[in-house]
Amino acid sequence: MIPIKKGFEADIDYNYQRMYVSGMMQLISHMLKAGSQVDDVIKTEVAEMPDGFVFRMNVMPGELSLTMQKQQGALVNLTNYTDKPDLTMSFKHVTFAFLVFSFQEHTAQAYANERLIIDGDVPTSMKVVRCLNRLQTVILPKVVAKKAVKTYPDLEFIQKIQMTTKTYSQFLVNLVKER
Amino acid sequence: MANEYYEFFCPVKMVAGFKALEHIPFELSSHDASRPLIITDRGVRGVGLVDIVTKALEAADMQAIDIFDDVPPDSSMITVATIAALYREKECDSILAIGGGSVIDTAKGVNILVSEGGDDLRAYSGTGVVKSPLNPFFVIPTTAGTGSETTNVSVIKDDKTGAKVPFVSPFLLPDAAILDPRMTLSLPPKITAATGMDALTHAVESFTGLAKNPISDAYATAAMKKIVTHLPEVLKNPSDAAGRLQLAEASTMAGIAFSNSMVGMVHSLGHSVGAKCHVPHGLCMSILMPHVLEFNLSVSSENIGELLLHVAGSDVYASTPVAERPAKAIATIIALKEEMYALCELPRKLSETGSVKETDLEDIARMALDDGSMLLNPIDATFEQALSVLKKAF
Numbered sequence: 001m002i003p004i005k006k007g008f009e010a011d012i013d014y015n016y017q018r019m020y021v022s023g024m025m026q027l028i029s030h031m032l033k034a035g036s037q038v039d040d041v042i043k044t045e046v047a048e049m050p051d052g053f054v055f056r057m058n059v060m061p062g063e064l065s066l067t068m069q070k071q072q073g074a075l076v077n078l079t080n081y082t083d084k085p086d087l088t089m090s091f092k093h094v095t096f097a098f099l100v101f102s103f104q105e106h107t108a109q110a111y112a113n114e115r116l117i118i119d120g121d122v123p124t125s126m127k128v129v130r131c132l133n134r135l136q137t138v139i140l141p142k143v144v145a146k147k148a149v150k151t152y153p154d155l156e157f158i159q160k161i162q163m164t165t166k167t168y169s170q171f172l173v174n175l176v177k178e179r
Numbered sequence: 180m181a182n183e184y185y186e187f188f189c190p191v192k193m194v195a196g197f198k199a200l201e202h203i204p205f206e207l208s209s210h211d212a213s214r215p216l217i218i219t220d221r222g223v224r225g226v227g228l229v230d231i232v233t234k235a236l237e238a239a240d241m242q243a244i245d246i247f248d249d250v251p252p253d254s255s256m257i258t259v260a261t262i263a264a265l266y267r268e269k270e271c272d273s274i275l276a277i278g279g280g281s282v283i284d285t286a287k288g289v290n291i292l293v294s295e296g297g298d299d300l301r302a303y304s305g306t307g308v309v310k311s312p313l314n315p316f317f318v319i320p321t322t323a324g325t326g327s328e329t330t331n332v333s334v335i336k337d338d339k340t341g342a343k344v345p346f347v348s349p350f351l352l353p354d355a356a357i358l359d360p361r362m363t364l365s366l367p368p369k370i371t372a373a374t375g376m377d378a379l380t381h382a383v384e385s386f387t388g389l390a391k392n393p394i395s396d397a398y399a400t401a402a403m404k405k406i407v408t409h410l411p412e413v414l415k416n417p418s419d420a421a422g423r424l425q426l427a428e429a430s431t432m433a434g435i436a437f438s439n440s441m442v443g444m445v446h447s448l449g450h451s452v453g454a455k456c457h458v459p460h461g462l463c464m465s466i467l468m469p470h471v472l473e474f475n476l477s478v479s480s481e482n483i484g485e486l487l488l489h490v491a492g493s494d495v496y497a498s499t500p501v502a503e504r505p506a507k508a509i510a511t512i513i514a515l516k517e518e519m520y521a522l523c524e525l526p527r528k529l530s531e532t533g534s535v536k537e538t539d540l541e542d543i544a545r546m547a548l549d550d551g552s553m554l555l556n557p558i559d560a561t562f563e564q565a566l567s568v569l570k571k572a573f
C-alpha cells in the first residue's frame with residue numbers, strides 16, 4: 001500500500017500543494033518530452049497528433065500550467081505561449097491537481113468527478129491522456145502506478161525496467177543539453 | 180463503490196403525458212414568448228407531426244411564425260446559420276424543435292447564434308464558452324432514444340473542414356421537453372426497437388460507468404425497468420399509446436442519467452461502427468451492449484450484477500445467487516435482443532446488418548480508442564481487446 005491515503009491532503013497547506021503541483025508539472029513536462037523521444041508507446045501516440053499541436057494542463061485561474069507542442073515528431077515544452085491551445089485540461093482548484101499528481105485520483109476519475117475540464121478535439125485528447133497514462137506506468141513504481149492509472153497494462157517487469165531506464169536516461173540527457 | 184464526489188444537474192421542465200402538446204402555448208407565454216420558429220426535418224413534417232403542433236398552437240391563438248423543415252441527418256453549421264437568419268428576419272422570439280437528435284442539435288446551435296449574436300457558430304465552440312441564458316427553447320422529441328432533450332451538448336459539422344465540432348454549456352439545455360405519445364405513435368417497429376435499445380444503453384452505461392452517482396442511478400434504473408417492460412409490448416402492439424409514452428419517458432430519464440454520468444465503451448465502439456459503416460446508432464448499441472458488459476465484468480461485476488434487479492425484476496433477482504447475477508443480467512439483455520429479432524428482425528450481430536465487413540473491424544477498433552466515451556468506461560481497452568469484443572459481436 002501507498003503510505004498516503006485519501007483525505008490526507010486536508011491537512012496540507014494549499015501553499016504546499018501549489019508548490020508540489022508546480023514541481024510535478026515541471027517534472028511531467030520534462031519526462032513527457034523524454035518519453036516522446038524514446039518510449040515506443042508515447043512515440044506512436046505522438047506520431048498521430050497533428051504537427052504543431054499544442055496542449056496545456058493548468059490549474060484555474062491559470063498561474064500554474066504546463067504547455068507542450070509537437071515539433072518534429074516529439075513533444076517540447078513551451079514557456080511563453082499566449083494563443084489558445086488546441087487542447088486544454090484545466091483543474092478547477094489546486095487541490096484537485098494535487099489529488100491527481102499525488103496519485104490519489106487518476107485522470108479519468110478526476111474527469112468523472114468533475115474536477116477537470118477537458119476542452120479541445122476529442123480524439124487528440126484521448127491520445128494525450130494515453131501518453132500521460134503510459135508515462136506514469138513507466139516512471140512510477142508499480143504499486144503507485146496502479147493507483148495512478150485506470151487500467152494498469154500487461155507489462156512484464158523486465159520491459160518496464162528497460163523503458164523506465166530509457167526514459168530517465170533521456171530525461172537526464174535533455175537536462176544536460178539544456179544547460 | 181461509493182462515490183467520493185459527484186455533480187448532478189437537470190433544469191429541464193418535463194411536460195409529459197396525454198395532451199402534452201396542448202401545454203405548449205402556456206409554456207411559451209410563461210416565458211414571455213409568442214413568436215416561435217419551428218425547426219424540424221422533412222420526414223417528421225411528412226408524417227404530419229408538425230401539423231399536430233401547429234393546430235394545437237392555433238387553437239390557443241398562437242402561431243408558428245415559420246417552419247424550417249430542411250434539417251439534414253447530420254446537423255451542419257451552414258444549416259444553423261441559415262435558420263438563424265430566418266429567425267432574425269421573421270423576428271421570432273423562441274424555438275420549438277420537433278424531431279430527433281440532429282434536429283435538436285441544430286436547434287441548440289441556432290439558439291446560440293440568435294441569443295448571443297453573430298453568424299459564425301465556431302466562435303462558441305468548446306466547453307463553457309456560452310455563459311448566459313439563451314432564448315426560450317422547447318424540444319418535442321419524435322424518437323424515444325437519443326435523450327438529446329436533456330443534454331448540454333450539441334455536435335455540429337463544420338462544412339468547411341468536415342470536423343464534428345462540440346458545443347458544451349448548461350445553457351444549451353431546453354427550457355422544457357414535451358413528451359406526447361402522438362409524437363412517437365407512427366415510429367416503425369425497427370426504429371422503435373433500435374432507439375429503445377439506445378435508451379437502454381444510456382441507462383446501463385450510466386449505471387456501470389466511472390461517473391455513476393446516486394441520483395443518476397435512480398433515473399437510470401427506473402428507465403431500464405420501463406424499457407424492458409414496454410419495448411416488447413409496443414412492438415407487439417404499435418398503436419399502444421400508453422406504452423409509447425412510457426418509452427418516451429424512459430428515453431428522457433435515461434438521457435438525464437447519462438448527461439450526468441456519461442456513457443462508456445458501447446458508445447465508443449458504436450460511434451465508430453456508425454462512422455465507418457453507417458449502421459444506425461441504436462442498432463449498434465443493441466448489438467454491442469452485452470459483449471461490452473462481458474468485457475467490463477472483470478472490474479464491474481458488482482454493478483453489472485445489480486442490473487439484474489432492473490432488467491429482470493425482483494423475483495428473478497431474489498432467486499439468483501449473488502455470484503450468478505452478473506451473468507444472468509447479461510443473459511437477460513441477450514434474451515431481449517432475441518425477442519426483438521423475433522418481433523421485428525432487429526439484427527443481433529454486426530454481420531446481420533449487411534453493412535459491416537469483417538475487414539472493417541480493425542479500423543473500427545482503432546477509432547474506438549480515440550472516442551471520448553472510452554474515458555469513463557470502467558476499463559481502458561487496448562486495440563486488441565476492442566477488436567476481440569467486435570469480433571464476438573460480428
Ligand SMILES: [Fe+2]
Pocket residue numbers: 325377380381446460464
Ligand atoms: Fe446513444
